Amino acid sequence: MGPLAPPEAFIGREAETALLRELVRKVATGHGGSLWVEGEPGIGKTSLVTVGLAEGHALGCRTMWATADEMSRHAPLHVLLDCLQVDPHDAGGRGTQISRLLRGAPGALGLTEPLWPAMEALLALVDELSTAKPLIMVMDDIQWADEASLLAWHRLAQVVEQQSLLLVAVSRPVPQREPVNRLRRSVLSHDAVLVSLGPLATDEVSELVTALVGGPPDTGLRHLADNAAGNPLYLREMLEVLLRQREAASDDGTPARLADSSATESGAAPWTVPAPSLSSVITRRLNFLPAEVLETLSAATLLGQEFMVTDLAGLLGASPSTMLSPLRYAIAAGVVVEHNRLLRFRHPLIHQALRDAIPPALRVALHRQAAEVLDKAGAPVERVAEQLLSGSDAVDGWTLDWTVGHAATLAHRAPEIAARLLQQVADHCAGTEPERWEVLTAALAKTLFRLGRNAEAERCAWQLLELAHDPERSAEMRWILARVLFSVGRNQQAVAVTEQALRAHPASMWRARLQALLAMFLRAEAGDVAAAESTARAALTLAEDVEDKFGIGYALCVVWLVEAVRRDFRSALATVNRALEVVGDDPEYRDLRSWALDNQIFTLQNLDRLSEAEASLHAAVTEAERGADPTQASLLIGTAVHYFWTGRWDDALTALASVVVEGPEVTHYGLREHGPILLYHGTAALIAGHRDDRDTARRHLEAGLAQPLVTVSDWENADFLLAAHALSAERDGDPTYARDLLATLLDIRPGQMTLIHQWLPDLVRIAVDLDDFKLAQKACAACATEAEAEAAYSDPARAVAAAERCRGLMAGDPEPLLAVADHYEAVSRPFERAQSLEDAAVLLARKRQTTQARTRLNEAVEMYAALGASWDIRRADTRARRYGVRRGVRGSRKRPSFGWEALSPTELKVARMVAEGMSNPEIATDLFLSRRTVQTHVSHILGKLGVHSRVEIATVALSHNGVRP
Structure with a gap:
């Protein structure tokens, strides 16, 4: 409009x-x-x-x-x-x-x-x-x-x-x-x-009356205007009513002019408008419309602020041609206006006044009639449902038939509306029509689960299971119930529900899905990897037999879980690739495909195939932009983790900043599980800790540590937060507490996915510094075990490199650390390379190989400086200084925090694209980023440049001769 x-x-x-x-x-x-x-x-x-x-x-x-x-x-x-x-x-x-x-x-x-x-x-x-x-x-x-x-x-x-x-x-x-x-x-x-906006002042009211009536108001008219209490619309409507009254009372038919009115002896105007409310004034004014017009407009209010003529004709049981005369009159009177192919009430208060004037009982009946008219006209299901919800709680036969027939579509298109209507209609037929009640209650349970209203979904599912007769529907309800229970940490109950569902001998499709679900629970709850694998593979065979794509894809993802826990990443990659091939790009399996893509990226990262992992990340972003959940919370957090390990910390923070908090009371909109919230705070706190940004680190640590660890997802996503907590303790001069925090990683639950090897070199370093060689040896052994498992199935990669770092630290031998540093350089892991070089420099200094120690220290510090890791620089300097080793006089140059030089490489690209006049969606497509991430980059650029618009970004970029890279 x-x-x-x-x-x-x-x-x-x-x-x-x-x-x-x-x-x-x-x-x-x-x-x-x-x-x-x-x-x-x-x-x-x-x-x-x-x-x-x-x-x-x-x-x-x-x-x-x-x-x-x-x-x-x-x-x-x-x-x-x-x-x-x-x-x-x-x-x-x-x-x-x-x-x-x-x-x-x-x-x-x-x-x-x-x-x-x-x-x-x-x-x-x-x-x-x-x-x-x-x-x-x-x-x-x-x-x-x-x-x-x-x-x-x-x-x-x-x-x-x-x-x-x-x-x-x-x-x-x-x-x-x-x-x-x-x-x-x-x-x-x-x-x-x-x-x-408050009321108009007295002199402004007088001026408005003068403008509306054609001359200054007399005493009576001013007295009447006082009733409007400075409300311009109220005043206009009262004057309009008064004008029409005078025109109706005029004997000679001459147009009335309120400014010409003569006052009575008391000074009051001879005409008054008894108007206790604005609504009543509007209603009184509209009463001058012919009855046919009022009837037509009153019916139209049931269709909303705007309406289609054909819908109105259907509601009134008339042909559209009969609407021509009353609607033309209404347009001429200024009550409604044309808006595209629709008509719209000129002012919402007119719409409200007409609607409120309809007796409640009649209004309920008209809403019910409007629902049927809209349905026959092919209106979207949500519009029909709106009319049904605007009427009475009473449910008739047509409403019941319509809701049962459209439950699935309505739940998909408008779940909030669906939840209200399904509950209302299900309550109506409870105890009287059991088959329809089952259909409605099943749809309600799925809708509530989809909305994340777990307690209501659980209650609904239990209620249905007590009375349901359809075995397939019971199996589906138990699937949902088990998912709800598992998502809130009630794992044993989830296992019991799933096993009970399987004992009921459901059809093959649901048996396959339930078995795959049980396999996931066995891995997570009991830590029984062997049982989980055999159950998942049996589910896969059954799903293949019935050609159930969802069941095949789900079972494959559970098999992937087992293989990843075993550190058989080569097989895991083949399994997840097959899952992606099975589900394809069918939007029906979008959630399952998203899970499989996450698994693929994780696997590639652990194989140190980081460029392929990044390509998969780009594919996932593209898919999310095309139609999956655009909030992309989990995807953005995963992107931040990838950028952390590949040394793109500014980009990691941008990805985290793109996990938008959708209002002060809503946390991390779009996250279906609680666990990623811990990873969100942990990654942000860890980067802030390494950069010695104590306020930011503390804020994220406090927020993350306040989250309860209830589900398996919570435990498996808490390691970054634990590492950040240990880093904070070490930075604050309490290495003993840092050691104790990291030592908890040695007691992870059986079957848990957490990769402990990436944190164990820090634990060994701190334990050796504290002369706790027993704990250091234990940590070395744990890292070696994880490395052996990985090496047994895949080419040596992350865990093997971490084990070599632990061995070198424990033995005081810099050679393994230097070899690992070369590996990290080859696979583009700059942060871990810097850590290895720092440790090697300290060990070389301890052996009195001062020149080599200084060279390696300078290399480490240069890499830390590129990351902005000021705490690591200070720690490295302190450790080397104990053995008389100091860096050269040049030192490292820290990137400025303000101005063009403060922009990260990605921000420079974005700034130059902005200067070329590209929109955020165009930049996102060009750089394989989400539109939201581009928005975050632009926001950072504005802050670093101290400007306030894209135009000013372009001006700065052009002044630096910025051209597209």
């Missing part, structure tokens, strides 16, 4: 108007911003924004506008789609793409969420539009917006400073909705401008 026409008379608000005009001028020059306008209904919020933004077109800006209504709450992304003028039902262009994404694919267990890729596509569209031309986006009556649109607005507000984008949110103080309150707090915490 485009910008609205300016109001007929706009009085006052000079300071607020000037503020908006300044924001428009800034966005026209490439400086983004965010504005939140709030005030009571009718106070003039929309008029202010319309007037304040009026110069945008002349300054080269594009303005896009949407107005939410009460029905908008139930339609995911509806308001954002409207604002960006994207019609998901359009046959071409963006509409086709968004429609395809919103339909998505339900997935093997209905777990793939189509909303996120559609949101990502819309946010990418904003990127493109704002890069091509300064963009102003207005969301009016945002208090009614759906949660997906609110989330998208939040995400835009987080990065608004790096786009030519002005976000304007317009809100009433009521109703109070927590998602809206959360958004308000979030945008204001990111420097949004807040404008709170």
Whole structure:
């Protein structure tokens, strides 16, 4: 929807108007911003924004506008789609793409969420539009917006400073909705401008009355205006009612002029408007419309703030041609306006007043009728469900039939709506129609599981299992129940539920899936790798027999788990590659493919095939951008871990910063498991600790250590946090505590995936320094065991190199350390190479080989400096100085923290692409990054350069003769 026409008379608000005009001028020059306008209904919020933004077109800006209504709450992304003028039902262009994404694919267990890729596509569209031309986006009556649109607005507000984008949110103080309150707090915490509109002053009210009635008000009219309490819309509507009253009472038919009214002896105007509320004033004004028009418009309110003529005709049981006369009258009267192929009520308060005037019982019946009309017209299932939820809790036969028939589609397209409607309808038929109750309750359990509402999903699944008659449905419920129980750490109960499901002799497909699930539980809970492998391979054979792609892929991923625990990474790679081949790129198996890709990347990393691992990471990012979960939280954390080991710490921090916290009360949106949160905080704390950024390290350590270790995923993702904690203790002068923390790695649970070899050289180093040779020997033995397991199956790689480091430290022999340093150089692991060179330098110094020690120390420090690892530099200097070895006078040059030289290599590439006018989606495609990661890079560039827009980035880049690498 485009910008609205300016109001007929706009009085006052000079300071607020000037503020908006300044924001428009800034966005026209490439400086983004965010504005939140709030005030009571009718106070003039929309008029202010319309007037304040009026110069945008002349300054080269594009303005896009949407107005939410009460029905908008139930339609995911509806308001954002409207604002960006994207019609998901359009046959071409963006509409086709968004429609395809919103339909998505339900997935093997209905777990793939189509909303996120559609949101990502819309946010990418904003990127493109704002890069091509300064963009102003207005969301009016945002208090009614759906949660997906609110989330998208939040995400835009987080990065608004790096786009030519002005976000304007317009809100009433009521109703109070927590998602809206959360958004308000979030945008204001990111420097949004807040404008709170109060009543017009007395002189402004008088001026407005003069403008509206054609002359200065008399005493009676001023008295009447006082009833408006400074509310411009209230005043306009009262004057309109009064004018119509006078026209109706005029004997000669001459137009009435309120300014000509004669006062009575008491000074009061001879006409009054008894209006206790704005709504009643609007209703009184609308009563001048013919009855046929009022009836038509009242019915239209049931369809929302905007409606299609054909839907309205169906609701009224009339042909569209009969709607022509009343709708033309309504348009002429200014009650509704045309908007694309739809009609829209001119003001939300008109829509609300007409809707509230319908008797509640009749309104319920009309909502039920509207649902059937929309269904016959082929409307999306979520629109039909909205009507059913807006009516009574009573459920009739048609509602029951429709909900049963559309449960799966509705749960996939709009899970929040589905959960409410499925619960309502299931409650209705409980005890009376057991078969339909089973269908509805099963769909409800899957929907709740998909929404992450584990306690409700568990309760629902148990309830169904008590009464279900369909063995296949029971098997599916036990699958979901076991997944829920395992995800919250109730592993033994998950095993019991799975075994019980298998004893019920389900059909082959579900038997295969349940056996694969049981294999995963056996590995995680009992640590019985052999039993897990035999069970997983039996599940694989059964799934192959019935040609169940999901079962085959799932069983292969469990076999991969067993092989990875055994450190048979060569076989593990073949297994996961086969899993990826089986599931292909079918969107139905998107979740399973994402898991398999994570496994592939992990395996390649442990084979030291880092370039291939990075290529897989790029493939995973591309796939996520194409349609998987665009929040990519787990993927981004995995990317950060990869960059940590390959020495790209700035890029690692960028990936972590891209794991967006979607508001003050929401933690790490998009993470289905708790474990990756520990890895998120651990990686961030470890990098900050090595860089001696104590505040950041402490913040992440406190947040990570506050998380409980409940599930297997928690234990397997906690090692980075443990290493960061030990590093903090050593840096704070407590090596004994650091040793004790790292020593806990020697007691990991059987069957656990955690790779301890990557941390054991630090444990050996600290233990030797503390003369704890018994513990050092134990750590060496543990590392050797892991290395032997790896070498038995694969070419010597990570664990073997770590074992050699431990051996050299324990023996005081620098030669193994120097050999390992060469290996790390060959496979591009600069941090571990620097550590090995530091340890070798210390051992050489201890042997009085001073020149060689200094050479190796300088090499180590140069590499640490490139990483920004200032704590490691200080530690290396301190250790070598004990034996009289100091670095040369040149030392290392630390990268500056501000200015062009502060940019990392990736940031330099991004800055130059920005200078070329490329949008974030274009840069993301070119660099094989996610769009969100590019946003984070741009944000870092703005901070390091001390600039405030993409235009200024381009100016700095061009001043440094930046050309694309």
